[in-house]
Amino acid sequence: MSLKPLESRFGLSRENGFDEFADKLANDFPDKIIEYYWQKAYRNIPNENKKTYSSAVRDIEKAKNIYIDVLKNEAGWTKRFFGMKSELKKRPIFLEIASDLGYLLYFFGDR
Known part of the structure; x- marks a missing residue:
């Protein structure tokens, strides 16, 4: 099962509406929804601007919430995000935007 957002007839992603749908499925398909948000975040990172970085951080936060609140897997979250930090x-x-927004400071801070 692949969770990819629908495309409009102009090839533009309808991710905002798909995010709401994904959020509703998080309890039933947490691994798939984590991957959806993870991939969405990674698509925004190469753009190298504050707007897309902020969007990526919001998606990472959603994945983090599923790891911790739904899967109760803080170790999995930690491992994955230390890999991302690297x-x-x-x-x-x-990394600055992530800490400025108050997201992921613990995981992106120096240890």
């Missing part, structure tokens, strides 16, 4: 260490603006 991948994104050359994107300091992204």
